[in-house]
Amino acid sequence: MDLTTRLHLLNLIRLSASAESTCRAAERAEHRARLRRKEAAAACRQHRLVVHTGPGCDLDDAVKALADAESTYETRAAQVETAAIRWRRAFSASERADARLGEELARTWTLTRAGQPRRKGTRLAAEVALLSELAAMPMELIRAASALLVQSSAGKDSVVALARVVRWAKAAGCLDKVVVVHADIGQDAEWPGVRDLARQQAERYGLRFVVVKAPVGFLGMVEKRGMWPDAQNRLCTSTLKRDEAAKFFTQIVEELGLDEQALLVNCLGIRAEESPSRRRKPELAIDHRASNGRRLVLTWHPVLHLSERDIWQEIADNALDYHPVYDSLIPRLSCIFCILAPFDVLARAVRLCWVLGLETPKTYVDLEDRLGHRFKNKFSLAEVVAEASRLEAAEGPITWRRGDAIRHHLGEEAATAYLQRLVLAA
Ligand code: SF4
Numbered sequence: 248m249d250l251t252t253r254l255h256l257l258n259l260i261r262l263s264a265s266a267e268s269t270c271r272a273a274e275r276a277e278h279r280a281r282l283r284r285k286e287a288a289a290a291c292r293q294h295r296l297v298v299h300t301g302p303g304c305d306l307d308d309a310v311k312a313l314a315d316a317e318s319t320y321e322t323r324a325a326q327v328e329t330a331a332i333r334w335r336r337a338f339s340a341s342e343r344a345d346a347r348l349g350e351e352l353a354r355t356w357t358l359t360r361a362g363q364p365r366r367k368g369t370r371l372a373a374e375v376a377l378l379s380e381l382a383a384m385p386m387e388l389i390r391a392a393s394a395l396l397v398q399s400s401a402g403k404d405s406v407v408a409l410a411r412v413v414r415w416a417k418a419a420g421c422l423d424k425v426v427v428v429h430a431d432i433g434q435d436a437e438w439p440g441v442r443d444l445a446r447q448q449a450e451r452y453g454l455r456f457v458v459v460k461a462p463v464g465f466l467g468m469v470e471k472r473g474m475w476p477d478a479q480n481r482l483c484t485s486t487l488k489r490d491e492a493a494k495f496f497t498q499i500v501e502e503l504g505l506d507e508q509a510l511l512v513n514c515l516g517i518r519a520e521e522s523p524s525r526r527r528k529p530e531l532a533i534d535h536r537a538s539n540g541r542r543l544v545l546t547w548h549p550v551l552h553l554s555e556r557d558i559w560q561e562i563a564d565n566a567l568d569y570h571p572v573y574d575s576l577i578p579r580l581s582c583i584f585c586i587l588a589p590f591d592v593l594a595r596a597v598r599l600c601w602v603l604g605l606e607t608p609k610t611y612v613d614l615e616d617r618l619g620h621r622f623k624n625k626f627s628l629a630e631v632v633a634e635a636s637r638l639e640a641a642e643g644p645i646t647w648r649r650g651d652a653i654r655h656h657l658g659e660e661a662a663t664a665y666l667q668r669l670v671l672a673a
Contacts, residue, residue, distance in 0.1 A: 250387045252355055253377050254510060258543050259348040260374045261533050266337070266344040273337040277330040284323040290316045345370075374533065382531040382547070389419040393509040394499050397427050398492060399516070401445035402580035403569055403652075404550055407561045408516030411549045413452045426455045428495055430488040433464020435610060436582050438572050439603070447568060459491035465582060466614065474620045476586055483586065493537050500542045509542045518558070519551050559656040566668035573652035575599050575645055583607050590626060590634070597635035598645050608632050 294313035297304070352373055381388055389395060389412075397412050399405040409427065416422045427449035431442055442458065449456040461468075465483055469475055476482045492513070500509045513534060519526045530551050534544040550558065555578075562569055570580050575595070579585060583596055584607070597608045611628050615621065622628040648654075650662035 248355060250381075250384070250391050253381060254391060254543065256348075256351060256355065256373065257377055257381075257533060257545075258508065258538075259344070259351055260370055260377075261535060261538050261543065263341070263344040263348045263370055264535055266341040270334070270337040270341040273330070273334040277327070277334045280323070280327045280330040284320070284327050287316065287320040287323040291320050375529065378529060378531045378533070378545075381545075382529070385415050385549075386419045388512060388531075388545075388547075389416050389421050389424070391510055392421070392424055392512040393503050393505060395421070395425045395512045395514060396492075396495070396499070397425060397514045397516075398488070399427050399429050399445045399448065400581045401429065401441045401448060401570060402516070403558050403562060403573060404516035404518055404553075405445075406448050406516075406567045406569060407553070407558050408514055408549045409448060409452075410561065410565055410567055412514050413454070422452070422454075425452070426457060426499070428457050428459060428492055430491055431458050431460040431464075432483065432487045432582065433466055435607065436465035436584075438570065438580060438583055439605070441570065441580060444568065444570055451568075457495060459495050461487045461491050466610070469614065469618070473618055475615075475618075475622050477624065478587055481586075483582075496537055496542060496544060508540065511537075511542050511544045512547050513537075513544055514547045514549055516550050517548055518553055518555075520554060525551075556656055559653055560661075563653050563657055563661050563665040563668075566665065566672045568669070569652065571647075571649065572599065574647040574649060575602075576647070576651065576655060584611055584622070584628065586623065590631060593628070593631045594635040594638060595645065597632050598639055601635075601639065602644050608635075 291313070294309065294316045297309045298306070298313050348370065352369075395412060395416060397405070397409045399409055412425060413422065416425050427445065429442060429445040431437075434442075446456050463471060465487060468482065468486060472482070496511055496513075499511070503509050517525050517528070519528070528548060528551065530548050532546045534546045537544040553561075561567070572580055577592060577595055577599065579588065579592075583600065583605070584593055588596070600607050608628070611622065612632055615628050622631075650666050653665050654662040
């Protein structure tokens with residue numbers, strides 16, 4: 248099966264999934280409309296009882312209240328009719344999308360011989376199989392893409408993901424398709440120099456660099472909500488990064504000005520070993536939320552199966568520039584205080600802020616105090632700062648040397664070679 252057919256099938260899968268979810272939403276809306284009609288009918292019965300049994304209140308008032316309740320019932324009944332029509336239409340659209348997908352799968356793909364393609368399980372199986380086939384042919388995928396977007400936090404995983412995408416794009420003769428996208432989450436929440444480093448990492452390959460930024464940054468968002476996000480409600484990622492990136496998808500599709508649906512390959516530097524939810528992610532996935540008739544968005548994870556050591560090895564081997572924060576042995580970049588970071592990493596971040604003269608710990612603790620909501624369920628940031636003070640008194644300020652991150656992960660020899668490569672590359 249050629250790549251065009253694979254992409255065509257993936258788009259039909261997307262349409263079928265989207266039609267199914269519209270159908271489900273319409274079904275839920277119809278159910279809610281029925282419940283509201285039922286409540287209106289109960290209210291009518293109650294008012295009729297009042298009018299007919301005369302409980303001693305003003306009859307005119309009771310009659311008027313009954314008329315109002317009956318009018319509400321009429322409105323609710325009409326809403327049920329409308330909702331039922333929408334549901335029937337959505338159901339038919341979903342059936343048609345499934346049927347079209349089924350026919351195409353049956354025509355082009357052997358999987359359908361074993362089962363009914365119209366069943367959701369088979370659609371998912373087809374999606375998984377097609378995507379894993381595509382992930383195994385990165386060159387073809389890159390050639391077929393209208394644009395390759397690399398979402399870069401400037402962190403270690405992002406810089407390796409970028410280096411890999413650049414290597415493959417160069418080999419495919421498509422380097423001009425690569426755009427580096429950096430989400431700015433607010434200078435008061437990030438380590439200094441993050442945005443500049445992301446820019447330099449893109450400039451190294453002569454790539455276009457785009458910064459996306461929500462109107463309100465991380466701290467503004469927390470202040471507005473009156474609470475910190477958490478692992479279950481990662482609004483920081485969805486609002487400050489994902490939603491802003493999606494706006495850029497619209498912009499780039501307009502810039503491309505294609506007559507056909509654009510294929511956007513959106514590359515993220517996440518790794519399976521970082522968390523159980525990331526372990527479950529495939530290497531390539533359809534971004535159902537961001538795709539539409541004008542664009543099919545595939546999310547690609549080019550470093551998904553690399554270990555932390557592998558990442559540092561690629562950084563060392565290719566003399567990739569990384570943020571000095573890693574040399575102080577803080578394992579992740581981006582927010583100074585990440586809601587997902589463990590207690591000891593946060594305490595180290597507080598101590599690093601003190602060395603760098605940053606006000607961030609005080610800003611966060613003041614905000615925590617004002618909100619009356621702890622930074623994390625298990626502990627407050629005030630407790631983290633207290634522990635950092637205790638460590639500081641016992642050990643003195645933290646120190647580091649350039650190359651310590653590589654020294655820590657790969658040894659002294661690798662660090663020395665890396666620093667020499669950096670000098671030569673400068
Ligand atoms: S680094 Fe952590 S706190 Fe910052 S946006 Fe990402 S998940 Fe949220």
